[in-house]
Amino acid sequence: MRDKYIDFFKSKGHSYIASASLIPENDPTVLFTTAGMHPLVPYLLGEKHPAGKRLTDYQKCVRTGDIDEVGDASHLTFFEMLGNWSLGDYFKEESIGFSYEFLTDVLKINPDNLAVTAFAGEGEIPRDEETASIWKKHGMRDDQIFFYGKEDNWWGPAGQTGPCGPDTEIFFDDGRPKCSAECGPSCHCGKYTEIWNNVFMQYFKDSEGKFTPLKQKNVDTGMGLERILRILNGKETVYDTPLFQGIISEIEDITGKKYGENPEDTRAFRIIADHMRASVFILGDGVVPAKVGQGYILRRLIRRSSRYMSKLGYEEPFMERIALRIISEYGKAYPELERNKEAIISAINGEELKFHKALVKGLRRFEQMAAENGDSGVMKGENVFRLYDTFGFPVEMTAELAAEKGLKVDMEDFNSRFRTHQDTSRSGAEQQFKGGLADHSEETTKLHTATHLLNAALRKYVSPDIQQKGSNITAERLRFDFNLDRKCTPEELKSVEQYVNDAIKAAIPVVCEEMTYEQAKERGAIGVFTDRYGEMVKVYTIGDVSCEICGGPHVKNTSELQGFKIKKEESSAAGIRRIKAVVGKFD
Secondary structure (H helix, E strand, O other), rough: OOOHHHHHHHHHOOOOOOOOOOOOOOOOOOOOOOOOOHHHHHHHHOOOOOOEEEEEEEEEOOOOOOOOHOOOOOOOOOEEEEEEEEEEEHHHHHHHHHHHHHHHHHHOOOHHHHHHEEHHHHHOOHHHHHHHHHHHHOOOOOOOEEEOHHHHHHEEEOOEEEEEEEEEEEEEOOOOOOOOOOOOOOOOOOOOOEEEEEEEEEEEOOOOOOEEEEEEEEEEEEEEEEHHHHHOOOOHHHOOOHHHHHHHHHHHHHHOOOOOOOOHHHHHHHHHHHHHHHHHHHHHHHOOOOOOOHHHHHHHHHHHHHHHHOOOOOOOOHHHHHHHHHHHHHHOOOOOHHHHHHHHHHHHHHHHHHHHHHHHHHHHHOOOOOOHHHHOOOOHHHHHHHHHHHHOOHHHHHHHHHHHOOEEEEEHHHHHHHHHHHHHHHHHHHHHHHOOOOOOOHHHHHHHHOOOOOOOOHHHOOOOOOOEEEEEEOOOOEEEEEEEOOOHHHHHHHHHHHHHHHHHHOOOEEEEEEEEEHHHHHOOOEEOOOOHHOOOEEEEEEOOOEEEEOOOOOEEEEEHHEEEEEEEEEEEEEEEEEEEEEEEEOO
């Protein structure tokens, strides 16, 4: 499917670009890459892409808002998105034509099984009759075309302001009768499954909420690999597709249980398969388990996998076997997994061992709570939730342990606390987007350039083997993660800071050049995630101080930074150090 998609769009003049890392480059608004368009934001905003105006790829993505829902028929944390883009080139006519041709001619889906949606119009934005008329040209009947409002058929902007526009979503209609007269693609009865979304970025929303037509109109599309495979294979769920068969059979071999024999075990199989797949990919991009951020999500996924393996009756270490199966099956499409195999296995084994130790501590704490319960026959929801949140105990396990002591758990209180916890997590995730994707303000642009100078200084004064392991930039500060198994000395930090300030005072021009990836390597340019680069790349050179492959944005001259100050150097995770720094005028 990946090859069919890429080959089709290459035949339509698109350049193939490799999947970006799951860790967004210098983007504080999200923890992980959540969609195919995410790494392309600078180019959707008008920056020239080295590969041209027509692009296609398959992008690895992670979304964390619904981790607790994973285990049903459709929710996933890790998924792959097939995408194609027009950066100011073709628009609605060609985009819809490409999608229709691929689905009906290449995948041989019967047009009668398709349904599409268009924007119904709202406020100053008119009804999208153009999209509907294009679909009709391709033979779609009126009863296959549905109009919906902004909730269903509008994208963006990602933040408060920015590019946005109507979209057309393509659905697979499984042919069953409608559940009601109003039944359509927005209905949740299961008759319709969304398979593709074509976003037409044709407006800019300003800070006053006004919409103006964009000079560069873009097309951004995405089709979920797991969903389209489910439909083509005639399967009930995404977990029944070839993407999961190998992983699930490995779990069957380890546990001696069969997938699909009873609902509770089936849910456990799915959670383990999804979480292990996500964990392997996150580890493959350099994240390690930690208490905050991406590392915290990774730790939660690994520990949840372990808990659900216990529910299948298996208590021994198992993760290495499943991780190796995932690396074997996905290594060709994502070579970074094979390249980082040793680090992935080491980290996953270490975290599995830590959780088994936490389990022992949690059982000890449960005994204390049960003893403190007194004559009450009900364990407080507060205690049950603490075991869940602190030690990773599933409420079902706590209930079983309590029953052995003749106790019940206050499920109503626990569920209330759990909902509050979920709402807080989701609102926190939503807050991540409020600044808008890939903020390109003057402040963040300066800090982005400062990370290049900092990276060069660390390699010069601390260790030539230092590599960037993560970066997070807000308008106030930069945060730079790098590999080092010790603290930086005060003398090293002073030399690093001075080196960056000397480069700023030297007023060095920041030069951007486009070249092939091979030419960039010959030039000695540093690349953070080498597998993601296409044939052409952008290389930013700052005199003889720094030469890096990067998507930008950057200042024109180092003097614009004015000054540089390190605020803190600390541990981020095992073998990873973190520096927080600011730029500006300092007395």
